[in-house]
Amino acid sequence: MKIKDLSLAGLKESLSSGEMKSTELTRFYLDCIGERETDVNAFLHIDEKYALAKANSANCPNSPLCGIPIAIKDVLMVDGMPATAGSKILEGYMPPFTATAVKKLEDAGMVIVGKTNTDEFAMGSSTENSAYGVTHNPWNLDRVPGGSSGGSAAAVAAGMVPVALGSDTGGSVRQPASYCGISGIKPTYGRISRYGLSAYGSSLDSIGVLARSVADIIPVFKTMVGKDPLDATSVESPTTPRRLPDAESLKGTRIGVPKEYFVEGTQVEVAGAVREAIQEFKKMGAEIIPISLPHTEYAIPAYYILASAEASANLARFDGIRYTQREGADTLAEVYNQTRGKLFGEEVKRRIMLGTYALSAGYYDAFYGQAQKVRTLIRRDFEDAFTKVDAIATPVAPTTAFKIGAHGDDPLSMYLEDIFTLPANLAGVPGLALPVGFDDANMPIGMQLMGTRFSEELLFDIGKIYQRETSWHEMKPKMAR
Ligand code: GLN
Numbered sequence: 231m232k233i234k235d236l237s238l239a240g241l242k243e244s245l246s247s248g249e250m251k252s253t254e255l256t257r258f259y260l261d262c263i264g265e266r267e268t269d270v271n272a273f274l275h276i277d278e279k280y281a282l283a284k285a286n287s288a289n290c291p292n293s294p295l296c297g298i299p300i301a302i303k304d305v306l307m308v309d310g311m312p313a314t315a316g317s318k319i320l321e322g323y324m325p326p327f328t329a330t331a332v333k334k335l336e337d338a339g340m341v342i343v344g345k346t347n348t349d350e351f352a353m354g355s356s357t358e359n360s361a362y363g364v365t366h367n368p369w370n371l372d373r374v375p376g377g378s379s380g381g382s383a384a385a386v387a388a389g390m391v392p393v394a395l396g397s398d399t400g401g402s403v404r405q406p407a408s409y410c411g412i413s414g415i416k417p418t419y420g421r422i423s424r425y426g427l428s429a430y431g432s433s434l435d436s437i438g439v440l441a442r443s444v445a446d447i448i449p450v451f452k453t454m455v456g457k458d459p460l461d462a463t464s465v466e467s468p469t470t471p472r473r474l475p476d477a478e479s480l481k482g483t484r485i486g487v488p489k490e491y492f493v494e495g496t497q498v499e500v501a502g503a504v505r506e507a508i509q510e511f512k513k514m515g516a517e518i519i520p521i522s523l524p525h526t527e528y529a530i531p532a533y534y535i536l537a538s539a540e541a542s543a544n545l546a547r548f549d550g551i552r553y554t555q556r557e558g559a560d561t562l563a564e565v566y567n568q569t570r571g572k573l574f575g576e577e578v579k580r581r582i583m584l585g586t587y588a589l590s591a592g593y594y595d596a597f598y599g600q601a602q603k604v605r606t607l608i609r610r611d612f613e614d615a616f617t618k619v620d621a622i623a624t625p626v627a628p629t630t631a632f633k634i635g636a637h638g639d640d641p642l643s644m645y646l647e648d649i650f651t652l653p654a655n656l657a658g659v660p661g662l663a664l665p666v667g668f669d670d671a672n673m674p675i676g677m678q679l680m681g682t683r684f685s686e687e688l689l690f691d692i693g694k695i696y697q698r699e700t701s702w703h704e705m706k707p708k709m710a711r
Contacts, residue, residue, distance in 0.1 A: 233258050234389050234710065238298060238446040241392065245297050251587030252285035252297025256341050259299045265391045266709055271365050272375075272385040273468030274304045275312055276344040284341045294449040296339035301394040303383045304345040305352050306437070307426040308332055315428045316348040316360040319554050319573035329426025330461065331395065331437045331454040339451045341687055342392060347463040350544065350575045352397055352430045354378050355405060355639070355647050359577045364634055366409060368672055368707040373631040376406030382440050383410040389710030391502060393441040394451055397506075399431045399686035401627070401651025404663035408626035411665045411705060413693065414440040416445050416651075418683045419658035423458030424452075427545040431537035432668045434465075434655040439509025442663065443703045444664070444693035451686065472620075480695060481515035490526035491650055496628040503675040504625045504666030507696070509621065514695060520617050523611040525604065532604040534645055535588045535597050542585030543670040545578065580641065584598035609657040617683040622691055624650050625675035630669045654680050665702040674705075 231240065233255065244250040259280055267273060281299065302308055303313045316319045328336065328386040336342065346550030349359035357365040365380040365461035367373040370390035375384040383406030386394050396414035407414030415438050422437045429435065437454065439447045458464045475482035477689025487508060492501050512518050550556055550569030559565040574582070588597035615622060627647055633642035637644040654661040659680055666677040681689045697703050 256285040265357030272381040290339035293338040303390040305428040305562040316350040330423040349378035375411030378402040407663040409631035423461040423464040425460035431540040479515040483620040486521035491624035499669040507666040529652040532601040535601040538581040538585035605616040612657040632675035
């Protein structure tokens with residue numbers, strides 16, 4: 231089998247047996263990047279020397295990830311590599327430390343090849359908000375890869391790396407995975423340390439994994455989980471994770487289908503492909519149960535108030551003094567104008583203004599307070615649902631990848647694309663995106679499986695069985711064949 235068709239386990243096997251060296255494997259991916267990067271623009275930083283040196287020194291026979299290349303979204307800090315978070319305000323910033331999640335992967339012998347493109351500070355759904363140019367969808371270069379982890383998703387789909395890290399505050403791992411025809415996990419809030427992740431909405435942010443299959447996600451996910459003294463919100467994983475009652479089929483598994491996720495406005499082919507996948511689950515033995523998550527329609531307004539409020543506080547650290555450069559500013563106003571004024575993009579400024587407004591004394595109760603209450607209602611919707619079902623199946627997004635520029639000057643129409651992914655972040659539950667088909671324009675369609683908190687292993691079990699019986703995850707865009 232060729233390298234590009236091997237799973238992570240297959241790569242590990244060829245490395246362990248001595249059939250291939252990690253330097254050769256790394257060279258292979260660096261060459262793929264070299265060939266495709268001009269078209270795709272998935273990377274903000276590529277470090278050949280660093281990667282080859284790491285590959286050369288990888289000596290960790292017991293790690294399933296030893297010597298395997300990975301790309302890291304540019305919102306995560308890696309000592310020795312610049313981190314911009316897709317923003318001009320961080321241009322040239324070299325973090326003096328490595329994010330805990332990344333450190334764990336490095337300790338397991340993974341080889342970081344570079345940093346991937348992202349919407350500025352992960353605010354967006356298309357990677358068009360990056361200050362360093364848009365990333366192109368490998369399935370059709372005129373279309374967005376989704377976002378904000380669009381660089382990571384495109385890199386995996388284009389075969390430039392076997393796996394990549396992303397972050398997900400309201401869908402940023404699942405939606406680009408779906409748009410690029412790959413798999414992606416947004417874990418339970420707190421399951422992976424956020425230390426070293428550029429903070430966007432701290433009560434919503436999670437680090438996630440993007441790969442071609444669920445089987446490839448698992449070892450990377452497992453290596454990163456657990457309590458970290460550097461992140462007070464991180465938690466230990468349960469000692470006995472939830473699993474399927476029957477490892478070989480979906481017998482005894484109850485899958486809920488919420489009516490609020492199959493509404494008008496969803497692309498017909500998307501709803502169709504997801505319904506077909508649900509039929510597959512039924513054939514594999516699952517019991518399909520119609521459910522309701524009644525507060526779904528309030529997720530968008532609640533999320534955009536809460537995420538913006540948290541962002542406005544988190545981004546206050548970019549005060550023009552501790553980060554970035556400026557020239558000859560004498561007054562505080564000049565310092566701000568030259569830094570925050572000039573170097574934040576439009577979307578980031580919009581979020582800061584929205585968030586500051588929602589938090590201001592006169593409006594706090596009406597906006598922030600109200601949004602927090604809505605969040606509780608959404609969390610309760612899920613708690614109720616998970617007394618009846620083990621997992622919930624929905625589309626990842628109402629449409630497939632749209633054309634670059636399609637949402638142009640209409641941020642609200644872009645926010646509406648997030649309707650199916652935001653609730654999982656508001657509730658803190660995990661969501662797994664899986665490819666389940668293609669639309670008429672040959673763009674990939676994704677299904678989302680959500681579970682109760684700490685049920686990632688169960689979602690992986692379902693995803694693995696689905697991918698054992700179907701081949702959507704094996705489809706590749708032309709450039710990666
Ligand atoms: N599109 C959403 C936003 O712009 C989600 C982004 C994310 O998950 N980082 O906030």
